[in-house]
Amino acid sequence: MWKQAVAFRGEERVPDEYDEFSDYDLPSYVGSSSSFHKLPWCPDDASLARSKAEVAIVGAPFDEGASARPGSRFGPRAIRAASYLSGEAWSIPLGVNVFQALRCVDAGDAPVVPSRPERAHRVIREKVRRVARTGAIPIVLGGDHSITFPSASAVSEVRRPKRLGMVHFDAHADTAPDLWGALQSHGTPMRRLIEEGWIEGRNFVQVGLRGYWPDEATFAWMREKGLRWHTMVEIEDRGVAAVVDDAIREALDGADLTYLSVDIDVLDPSAAPGTGTPEPGGLTSRELLRAIRQIVGRVDLAGMDVVEVSPAYDHAEITARAANRCVFEALAALAKKRLPQQT
């Protein structure tokens, strides 16, 4: 006690306390690192290849596909910052030390600039392609949901001839033919993925749909293409675990790998106010986190994104925090699979 008191007045320093913690073990808000969980920062091909990463975080800071509230270009930064964990991360639900079992890095952001949306999608696609080519699983932080088109198409391309299925959490189907004439909107990416053949309609499964968009004709198109969807009403009736069980089976029906796309607006606005198009009546964060563990634990995950976090509309980091933990739950479920199976 005496020694600490003296040290506090600056008269003497307790031996070794200055070097007591490594930068990695210091709280996430201390130090200069802005990577996800202070993971190694590998923004270029050479450092990424050297890292031999199994999973790489990628930022896609693009929000020019937003139809209502913008701002998700600041999502990657907010999701990275909303951790407050440091050092090792012991998953209480899964019983695994995430970063001991799984080699993870932060591959930085796609080199997006404002007001060049076509280029932005091209460089996001190239960034995800480069990450996937190393064998790492890209986990992409959006950005608005339009980024799922370049991201999932890149994963599908790199992993060919294996076939990609999709589990898509969202309040909205995002399958419009266009939005006010724009093909690159956050309301269209799923249609483009299917129409261009990156993912087959029958392996495309949506969870959490509700509200008043898209229209009847769009749902007719979805039915024609063999998409399957599970509305919030079905989740209310059957429970999220049973519905997600079906979604996994449907996404894998003919596909080898799974891409998981999480629009944070699948959560109820009370759990995710900071998003582009909030829709009342959604999942709780506890239901979503459980669903992510359930899916990633069961499928062969090829890629993932967490999108539509718009920090300027957030309160007390509720939304950024939920998105951060969506990533953590996926990492924990992947880490769990690396452990020797217990008998």
Ligand SMILES: [Mn+2]
């Ligand atoms: Mn969406």
